[in-house]
Amino acid sequence: MSAHQLIGSPISYYTGKARAYMRFKQIPLEEVLSTGEVFKDVILPRVGFPIIPVVVTEDGRTVQDTTDIIDYFESLYPAPAVYPATPLQKLVALLMEVYGDEWLVIPAMHYRWNLSGNRDYIIRQFGATAAPEATPEQQKEIGLDRSRRFSGMLPALGITENNIEAIERSYLQFLADFEAHLAHHPFLLGTRPSIGDYGLIGPLYAHLYLDPASGRIMEAHAPRVAEWVRRMHDPQEHEGAFLADDEVPETLLPLLRRMADEHLPVLLSTVGAVARWADEHPGERKLKRTIGQHAFTVEGVTEERGIFPANQWMWQRPVDFYQSLDAATRDRAKAFFASLPEALEALETPVPQRVVRENFRYMLAP
Numbered sequence: 001m002s003a004h005q006l007i008g009s010p011i012s013y014y015t016g017k018a019r020a021y022m023r024f025k026q027i028p029l030e031e032v033l034s035t036g037e038v039f040k041d042v043i044l045p046r047v048g049f050p051i052i053p054v055v056v057t058e059d060g061r062t063v064q065d066t067t068d069i070i071d072y073f074e075s076l077y078p079a080p081a082v083y084p085a086t087p088l089q090k091l092v093a094l095l096m097e098v099y100g101d102e103w104l105v106i107p108a109m110h111y112r113w114n115l116s117g118n119r120d121y122i123i124r125q126f127g128a129t130a131a132p133e134a135t136p137e138q139q140k141e142i143g144l145d146r147s148r149r150f151s152g153m154l155p156a157l158g159i160t161e162n163n164i165e166a167i168e169r170s171y172l173q174f175l176a177d178f179e180a181h182l183a184h185h186p187f188l189l190g191t192r193p194s195i196g197d198y199g200l201i202g203p204l205y206a207h208l209y210l211d212p213a214s215g216r217i218m219e220a221h222a223p224r225v226a227e228w229v230r231r232m233h234d235p236q237e238h239e240g241a242f243l244a245d246d247e248v249p250e251t252l253l254p255l256l257r258r259m260a261d262e263h264l265p266v267l268l269s270t271v272g273a274v275a276r277w278a279d280e281h282p283g284e285r286k287l288k289r290t291i292g293q294h295a296f297t298v299e300g301v302t303e304e305r306g307i308f309p310a311n312q313w314m315w316q317r318p319v320d321f322y323q324s325l326d327a328a329t330r331d332r333a334k335a336f337f338a339s340l341p342e343a344l345e346a347l348e349t350p351v352p353q354r355v356v357r358e359n360f361r362y363m364l365a366p
Contacts, residue, residue, distance in 0.1 A: 003028035003029055004022075004029055004055055004057050004058055005030050005031075005057075006018055006022060006053055006055055007038060007043065008033075009033065009034050009052060009125075009129045010125070010206070011126070011129065011206050012053065013203060014052070014066045015052055016201060017199070018055070018066045018069050018070070019053075020193075020198060020201045020233050020235075021066075021073070023234070023235055025073060027077055028058070033129060034052045034053075035130055035131065036131060042054070042056070046062040047360050048360065049360075051064060053066065055072075057072075064360045065357065066198075067314065068357070070082065080192060080238070083195055086242070086246035087246065087333070088333055089194070089247075091318060091333060092248050092252060092256070093188065093194040093196035093197075094318035095259065096197070096252075096255070096259075097195045097199030097314070098267075098311075098314045098315055098317070099263055100196070100198075100203060100204075101199045101202060101314055102263070102267075102308075102310070102311045102314055102315075103266075104174075104200070104202075105157065106157055106158065106159060106298075107170070107171035107174075107208065108207035109154060109157055109159060109207070110168070111207060111213070111214040111217070112207045112211055112214070113150070114159075114164065115211075117212055117213030118213045118214055119151075121211060121212055122143075123144055124136070124143055126147050127139030127140055127141070127144075130142050130146055156305065156306040158296055158303045158304060162303060163298055165301075166298045166300065166301035167298055170258070170298050170299050173258070174255070175218065175225055176221070176222065177258070178200075178222065178228075178255060179221075180254070181255070182225060182227075183224060184249065184251055185243075185249060186231065186240075187228070187240070188200075189242045189248065190240065190243040191240035192241055192242055193232060193240075201229065204228075204229055205233055209226060248336060257340060260342040260346075261342075262296070262297070262298055264342055264343065265297070266294070266305075267311060267315045267346065269295075270294075270308065270311050270312045271351055273294065273307045275353040277292075278353040278364050285363045285364045286363055287364060289306075289308065290306035290307055291307050293306055309362045312351070312355045313355040313356070316354060318347065319346075319349075
C-alpha cells in the first residue's frame, strides 16, 4: 500500500475532521468509501463494530477515533505541528477540540435530521455511500434504513421539541462570535490551524456546511465561517504560524464563555457519573455508550440527555494538561480566564475515575 487509507464518508462528522487534518499535513492519503462491503470486509474484522472513520496505515495497522488518528500522525509528521508549543494556546486549543467534538454535535444533529431540506438530501447520501452501484430508488430505500440509527440518536443527545429553538439561538450566536473572531484571524490562534480548529471542523463541515439547508444558513449568517470551512477542508497553505508570545485573542472569549455556560456543567456531571458507575459496578471495566441521564441547559431551556463516558475521555486531555502546568504558568492561565471562573474551577476539579481507550472501546482505567 503506497498511502494511508482513510475509510469514511463525505457526509461523516468525524471523517471531515480527519480528512482536513491529513490534507493540511500533506499526508499520503487514499480515501476509501465506507460501503456496506467495506464495513463487512475491513472495518468489522479490524475494529469489531461499525464505525467511521478508520485509518489503515501504510504498514497495515488500524487507527480509529480522530483524536487518536491525529496524535498518531503528529508523531510521524511532526511539522507543522497542530498542537501549539506554548501553554496557554495549547490549553485553549484543547478546550476548543472538546467543544467541537462533543458539544456542537447537538446543533449538527438537529439541523441534519430536523430540517426537511437536509433530511431528504442526507438519506440519499447515506444510500449512495452504502451502495454506490445501486439505482437511485434503491439508494433511497437503503438510506432510509441506514439513517434510522442516526436520526434515532436525537433523544439521547437531548434534542427535543422543547429545546429546538434554544439550540438554534445558541448555534446562531456561536456563528456570530466565531464570525467576529475570523474578521481578525484566519484560524483560532493565528495563520495555522490548531487541534482546536480540527475539533470545530467536524460539525461545521459535513453537517452544518455541506448539508444544503444548514449550509445556506451558515453562508447567510456567517460568510467568514463558511470561508474558514473551505480553507480548512481544502487548505492552500501548509505552514502558517501561531500567534507570537503565547497570545490568545480576546475574540475567543465569547466562544469559551458559551462552552463554560453550556458544556462544562455537563462534563463535570459526566465525571461524577463515571465515578459513581465505577463504585456501583465493582470489577467491571467495559463502559456502555451511555450510563444514565442528566440535565443540561441551553439558552435557559433545560432538558435531559444521555451521559456519555466518551465525553470524559476527551475532557481529560485539557484537564491533564492544565494540571501539569507549573505554578507560574497556571497563574498566567488564571489571569486569562479571570472572566471565566467556571472554566478554571472545572480544570482544577479532580477526575477520580479515569476513562481509557482499549481495543477501540471506552473502559474504566484499571
